[in-house]
Amino acid sequence: xxxxxxxxxxxxTIDRSRLAGVQTPRATLSWTPLPHHELMNRVExxxxxxxxxxxxxxxxxxxxxxxxxxxxxxxxxxxxxxxRMVGIKNSHDKxxxxxxxxxxxxxVCSNGMFxxxxxxxxxxxxxxxxxxxxxxITEGFEKVFxxxxxxxxxxxxxxxxxxxxxRAHDLVVRAVDAEALPPSSIPRVLKEYREPWHPEFMPRTVxxxxxxxxxxxxxxxxxxxxxxxxLTGVFDQCLGIN
Numbered sequence: 585x586x587x588x589x590x591x592x593x594x595x596x597t598i599d600r601s602r603l604a605g606v607q608t609p610r611a612t613l614s615w616t617p618l619p620h621h622e623l624m625n626r627v628e629x630x631x632x633x634x635x636x637x638x639x640x641x642x643x644x645x646x647x648x649x650x651x652x653x654x655x656x657x658x659x660x661x662x663x664x665x666x667x668r669m670v671g672i673k674n675s676h677d678k679x680x681x682x683x684x685x686x687x688x689x690x691x692v693c694s695n696g697m698f699x700x701x702x703x704x705x706x707x708x709x710x711x712x713x714x715x716x717x718x719x720x721i722t723e724g725f726e727k728v729f730x731x732x733x734x735x736x737x738x739x740x741x742x743x744x745x746x747x748x749x750x751r752a753h754d755l756v757v758r759a760v761d762a763e764a765l766p767p768s769s770i771p772r773v774l775k776e777y778r779e780p781w782h783p784e785f786m787p788r789t790v791x792x793x794x795x796x797x798x799x800x801x802x803x804x805x806x807x808x809x810x811x812x813x814x815l816t817g818v819f820d821q822c823l824g825i826n
Contacts, residue, residue, distance in 0.1 A: 595646040595653075595806040600624070600653060606649045609676050616713045617676045620645075620652040623705075627672055627684070630721050631656060639667055641687075644806050650677040653806065655696065657689045665784070666739065668732050671698060671809055681705065685726045685809060686731035688739070692782050694796035698809045699738065699816045700731040738816070741823060742791035747772045752777060752793050755822060764815040765797065770798045 598606070604621040621670035624641070631638060644653045654672040656812060671685040682705040687698035705720040747755070756774065760767050777785075777796035785792040797815050801808050820826075 588690050595644050598643045598645055599806075601641055601643055603654075604641055606652075613764065615678070616660075618674055618682050618713060618717075620654070620674050620676075621724070622685055623652075623653055623672060625657075625684055626721055627670070627716060628656060630725060631670070632661045634725070636668075642805075646677075646806065647677060649666050651675045651679060653809065655687070655689075658678065660691065664736070664739070666691065666736075670728055673691070673702070673809075674713065684721075684728055685813075686728045686735065687812075688807075690795060690798070693795065693799060695802065696697075697735075697794070697798055697807075697816065699731075699813060700727075703727045715804065735763050738825060739791065741825060742794055742819065743789055745790040745823060746788055747790055747793065748788075752788070753807050757795060759815050759818045759821065759824045762814050762818050764818060764822055765800065769800055773797055774799060790823065791820060 593646050602622060604619075606620055608619040609617050612693065620643075624643075628638060630639075638656055638661075639659045640657040642657075643657045645651070646696065652672075652674045655669055656672070657669045660667050666688045669687040671686070671687055672683075673680065674682045682773050684703040684705065685698050685749045686700050686703075689696050690700060703724040705717065705724055717765075724765065751773075756770060759765065760770060765773065771797050776799050777793055778787055780796070796811060798808075801811055
């Protein structure tokens with residue numbers, strides 16, 4: 585999801601009920617823009633077809649409404665401490681194709697976390713866009729389901745892995761080197777880790793450290809998808825998770 589909202593300093597949050605009011609450009613002979621609300625409608629319908637309950641939706645717009653990032657958080661079906669989530673991306677300026685990305689949202693703090701590759705629903709907004717869009721969404725969710733399963737195992741590993749202060753500091757440096765966060769964020773991450781806002785993150789584990797990062801990342805929600813994927817990649821590599 586690189587460069588989706590990244591270079592717009594002022595992305596705006598929009599209520600889901602107002603998404604249909606975002607203007608969609610006119611189609612041309614070779615290009616058909618996909619309305620943001622139409623993509624959200626189809627993804628939401630598919631989620632409900634699979635038997636999931638939608639707990640919450642969030643919508644972000646940038647570049648004058650041309651670029652869109654939505655998240656759909658599902659109802660909690662197991663006592664795991666987090667809910668499964670899917671990210672939805674789209675653009676009206678030909679900057680990127682519509683797509684999905686798997687994620688989770690931690691219940692106690694609402695921290696978001698994404699992992700895995702972007703799932704492209706269409707390579708470009710061609711004039712035949714709608715002919716196989718539903719099929720592409722179905723195929724996309726097969727990959728989302730697989731990533732959700734990997735996330736369940738990942739979170740379990742993070743929770744079970746205790747770390748020393750030395751290793752925690754090393755992970756912070758590695759994450760900053762990978763540009764999960766700027767160096768100026770290090771003091772806030774360490775403060776959150778040493779004095780967690782939520783008692784659930786008092787154990788000195790990889791999971792607690794990861795949530796220290798995502799707590800700090802909440803100040804810039806439009807950067808969470810890319811930053812958390814980088815962060816998770818760094819943590820996975822250090823733990824030997826493939």
